[in-house]
Amino acid sequence: MADANPTPRMKAKICTVGEEAVGKTSLIRRFAADKFDGEYIRTIGTLISKKTVSVEDPMGRSLEVDAVLWDIMGRQGFMDLLKDAYFYKAHGVLAVCDITRAHTLEALEGWLQGVYNATGPLPVVVLANKWDLQEQAEIREEEGGVPGRGPRRPPLPHQREDGGERVPRL
Numbered sequence: 001m002a003d004a005n006p007t008p009r010m011k012a013k014i015c016t017v018g019e020e021a022v023g024k025t026s027l028i029r030r031f032a033a034d035k036f037d038g039e040y041i042r043t044i045g046t047l048i049s050k051k052t053v054s055v056e057d058p059m060g061r062s063l064e065v066d067a068v069l070w071d072i073m074g075r076q077g078f079m080d081l082l083k084d085a086y087f088y089k090a091h092g093v094l095a096v097c098d099i100t101r102a103h104t105l106e107a108l109e110g111w112l113q114g115v116y117n118a119t120g121p122l123p124v125v126v127l128a129n130k131w132d133l134q135e136q137a138e139i140r141e142e143e144g145g146v147p148g149r150g151p152r153r154p155p156l157p158h159q160r161e162d163g164g165e166r167v168p169r170l
């Protein structure tokens with residue numbers, strides 16, 4: 001007999017942004033390993049992967065989320081030409097930087113401006129990747145982060161030589 005109260009489902013389209021080689025594709029490959037390499041849309045240079053995750057909604061009820069992860073294969077120039085198709089009906093953005101290259105965090109401001117121009121405001125999670133390369137880090141964990149759990153907010157880049165901070169406006 002069919003379940004009278006099946007767990008509700010929703011689809012969520014999540015798009016990655018960030019500079020080349022920060023690890024966007026690696027992150028998605030790891031997260032969605034079982035369904036990676038699903039579909040490649042050549043015309044907009046995008047790889048689409050899928051993964052279903054069980055989460056709790058704000059009321060504490062179970063919710064199945066069919067996450068559809070869009071990953072840019074190309075780089076600059078993409079934003080101007082293809083952003084409308086890429087971000088069409090997106091629910092959120094995963095903005096990735098590489099802790100060994102501070103400019104990849106600074107560049108996220110431009111990426112996110114492009115997102116907002118295309119879609120209006122969207123939920124964004126900033127992810128500082130390559131955490132294993134601490135010795136080469138140009139971006140450090142913000143004070144007040146949760147020990148052992150990484151920063152909750154975007155980490156700050158190194159201080160400048162004049163003692164000021166290059167704080168990104170994200």
Ligand SMILES: Nc1nc2c(ncn2[C@@H]2O[C@H](COP(=O)(O)OP(=O)(O)O)[C@@H](O)[C@H]2O)c(=O)[nH]1
Nearest residue numbers: 019020021022023024025026027129130131132
């Ligand atoms: N050390 C280290 N290397 C990583 C990590 N994530 C990705 N990489 C490497 O960084 C390079 C670029 O990764 P890729 O996923 O292609 O970046 P993308 O251009 O942003 O999609 C590859 O050589 C990856 O193996 C990480 O967390 N740590």
Ligand SMILES: [Mg+2]
Nearest residue numbers: 024025072073
């Ligand atoms: Mg990639």
